Amino acid sequence: MSSYAVTHQKAQSFYPIYERKAELQHQTHYCPGCGHGVVHKLIARAIDELGIQDRTILISPVGCGVFAYYYFDVGNIQVAHGRAPAVATAVKRSCPQSVVLSYQGDGDLAAIGCAEIVHAANRGEPITVIFVNNAIYGMTGGQMAPTTPLGVKSTTSPFGRNQWNEGFPMHVSELLASLEAPVYIERVALGNNKQVMNTGRAIRRAIENQVRGLGFSLVEVLSPCPTIWKLDPLDAQRRVLEEMPKTFPLGVFRDRTKDAPVRPAPAAPPALEEIPRILGLTETGDGVESQAKTCATKTDARLKIAGFGGQGVLLLGEVLAEAGLAACLEVSWLPSYGPEMRSGTSNCHVRLSSRPIDSPLVSVPNVLLALNEPSLRKFIGTVQPGGWVIYNGTALPDDCARADVRTVALPFTRLGDELGAAKAANIVMLGALLEATAMLSEEQVTAALHKLVKSPRWMEIDLAAMARGRVEARKEIRHENLRSFRRYRLLRQSICAAARCESQHPDACAALRHGRVRRHSRLLGRAPGAALPAAPHGALPPLEGELRHPAHRHRAGPFRAVRHRGGIDAPQPFPLACVCAAVGV
Numbered sequence: 250m251s252s253y254a255v256t257h258q259k260a261q262s263f264y265p266i267y268e269r270k271a272e273l274q275h276q277t278h279y280c281p282g283c284g285h286g287v288v289h290k291l292i293a294r295a296i297d298e299l300g301i302q303d304r305t306i307l308i309s310p311v312g313c314g315v316f317a318y319y320y321f322d323v324g325n326i327q328v329a330h331g332r333a334p335a336v337a338t339a340v341k342r343s344c345p346q347s348v349v350l351s352y353q354g355d356g357d358l359a360a361i362g363c364a365e366i367v368h369a370a371n372r373g374e375p376i377t378v379i380f381v382n383n384a385i386y387g388m389t390g391g392q393m394a395p396t397t398p399l400g401v402k403s404t405t406s407p408f409g410r411n412q413w414n415e416g417f418p419m420h421v422s423e424l425l426a427s428l429e430a431p432v433y434i435e436r437v438a439l440g441n442n443k444q445v446m447n448t449g450r451a452i453r454r455a456i457e458n459q460v461r462g463l464g465f466s467l468v469e470v471l472s473p474c475p476t477i478w479k480l481d482p483l484d485a486q487r488r489v490l491e492e493m494p495k496t497f498p499l500g501v502f503r504d505r506t507k508d509a510p511v512r513p514a515p516a517a518p519p520a521l522e523e524i525p526r527i528l529g530l531t532e533t534g535d536g537v538e539s540q541a542k543t544c545a546t547k548t549d550a551r552l553k554i555a556g557f558g559g560q561g562v563l564l565l566g567e568v569l570a571e572a573g574l575a576a577c578l579e580v581s582w583l584p585s586y587g588p589e590m591r592s593g594t595s596n597c598h599v600r601l602s603s604r605p606i607d608s609p610l611v612s613v614p615n616v617l618l619a620l621n622e623p624s625l626r627k628f629i630g631t632v633q634p635g636g637w638v639i640y641n642g643t644a645l646p647d648d649c650a651r652a653d654v655r656t657v658a659l660p661f662t663r664l665g666d667e668l669g670a671a672k673a674a675n676i677v678m679l680g681a682l683l684e685a686t687a688m689l690s691e692e693q694v695t696a697a698l699h700k701l702v703k704s705p706r707w708m709e710i711d712l713a714a715m716a717r718g719r720v721e722a723r724k725e726i727r728h729e730n731l732r733s734f735r736r737y738r739l740l741r742q743s744i745c746a747a748a749r750c751e752s753q754h755p756d757a758c759a760a761l762r763h764g765r766v767r768r769h770s771r772l773l774g775r776a777p778g779a780a781l782p783a784a785p786h787g788a789l790p791p792l793e794g795e796l797r798h799p800a801h802r803h804r805a806g807p808f809r810a811v812r813h814r815g816g817i818d819a820p821q822p823f824p825l826a827c828v829c830a831a832v833g834v
């Protein structure tokens with residue numbers, strides 16, 4: 250046996266076993282006689298010969314070649330249908346020393362990925378494209394491909410491809426060769442052993458071009474698909490040899506490998522550890538924290554501002570974002586666009602946070618600034634329970650009211666008008682927002698206004714508008730608190746009565762005196778100690794919970810009262826068991 254020498258063995262750049270195929274670890278997932286396996290072998294051999302296994306990154310497509318990463322022991326990325334040249338571009342640009350191979354079928358490259366390949370070629374990206382043209386969609390069962398020859402039947406051209414209906418087969422190599430940038434384009438085939446050898450040479454050359462630092466190279470391989478063609482492997486190979494070249498002549502369509510200049514190397518990327526500094530971030534402990542860390546307060550304001558175009562919705566958002574920057578918060582300001590902005594509506598999302606912001610989108614705002622009723626109606630349901638709704642109107646329409654959010658409803662447009670500019674309604678509203686939430690200081694907001702409002706006249710109006718908004722909101726909040734307190738007292742009386750509390754006087758309630766229930770408007774809307782479910786849009790949930798009174802322990806039991814927007818109705822007959830506003834006693 251010593252006289253025998255190994256002249257041919259499995260390429261190093263293939264895995265020794267194909268682990269994902271539990272029962273068939275020695276073979277591929279391709280059909281017998283398929284060209285993909287042959288092309289894989291030729292690529293693997295070229296990688297071995299060029300000694301580039303460690304720096305090769307193979308981009309596999311969607312199509313029968315999707316599982317190329319089963320076999321190649323190189324860097325692998327499997328990408329969305331048609332996007333291989335785009336991903337290859339990104340990989341090559343970010344890792345210029347890598348050798349990037351874009352592996353694609355004709356559906357992937359010439360149909361859904363037509364734009365990607367044309368632009369990658371036109372930019373002369375220094376990648377290598379292996380284009381396996383079997384003139385049909387193999388993986389999905391035989392739909393017509395852009396490269397299906399005239400007269401050939403497929404599931405989507407059952408009468409044969411017709412130039413008048415489906416157009417002519419697309420000549421990808423010729424098309425790309427009409428561009429200026431590509432360095433090397435050749436069409437080869439797998440019709441017989443000689444052609445296979447020639448294909449191996451072309452593939453090696455296309456990869457070598459990249460190793461040499463030249464530009465875009467593509468090898469189109471005419472390849473059999475016996476399964477979909479419904480031919481046995483030999484007849485399928487014969488078709489590749491005899492029929493396909495009639496439509497797709499073999500040959501070299503571009504060869505500038507001798508005179509193409511070596512592409513200048515892209516500037517070296519910064520070292521990884523430099524990136525936080527470049528981005529102005531400081532790295533600490535287990536994560537990167539922003540400079541907002543230096544802010545003393547913990548802020549997470551998620552605002553949705555909405556109204557008609559021309560009401561200053563976007564400016565209001567900008568002022569808040571600018572003031573947020575002055576408060577050294579993380580900020581984002583995202584105006585809506587597209588269909589949302591049709592019909593004259595306008596809205597923007599603003600985030601002010603003492604933590605880095607993950608997304609500028611605000612889908613669950615904790616502050617809604619609604620400058621008109623359609624906007625209120627559209628977004629009221631999205632406001633986080635406990636959040637604020639500031640509305641441009643004397644009161645929220647009944648079917649918009651929510652018991653679980655805090656509200657300031659003021660006629661901001663009229664208030665602006667009284668100052669001589671109805672258009673200042675947005676800044677009056679800004680004043681109300683500051684008064685209600687204290688989310689930013691007046692100095693920060695004034696500084697932001699100075700930055701964004703160029704006209705001295707408008708600056709004067711805006712400062713007055715902000716002050717007016719503050720004053721009116723203060724009054725409104727006081728009234729609202731008073732109203733709430735009155736409703737609350739009514740509730741307490743009802744409870745004491747139902748509990749047959751001897752004192753019959755709310756203030757005598759021990760639980761209240763012990764401070765377990767505080768006089769606060771927010772209590773209206775929740776039974777002390779019991780969380781209420783979020784109010785469904787436009788409806789108030791019943792007030793209910795498990796309540797006990799210190800003086801009536803034995804009567805502890807469930808509690809339920811019906812509320813309406815005016816306050817608490819005369820309580821429904823309570824269960825005989827005790828009900829009372831006490832917590833955890």
Ligand SMILES: Cc1ncc(C[n+]2csc(CCOP(=O)(O)OP(=O)(O)O)c2C)c(N)n1
Pocket residue numbers: 311312313314330353354355356357358361383385386387388389394
């Ligand atoms: C976005 C998207 N559109 C469509 C598909 C369905 N699809 C999967 S493979 C394929 C065509 C594959 O044909 P080809 O690129 O010629 O490769 P082959 O299977 O013949 O090797 C299509 C249309 C998909 N997976 N994703």
Ligand code: SF4
Pocket residue numbers: 278279280282283284285313383387388473474475476477
């Ligand atoms: S369907 Fe065609 S392209 Fe796909 S594996 Fe089978 S023979 Fe190959």
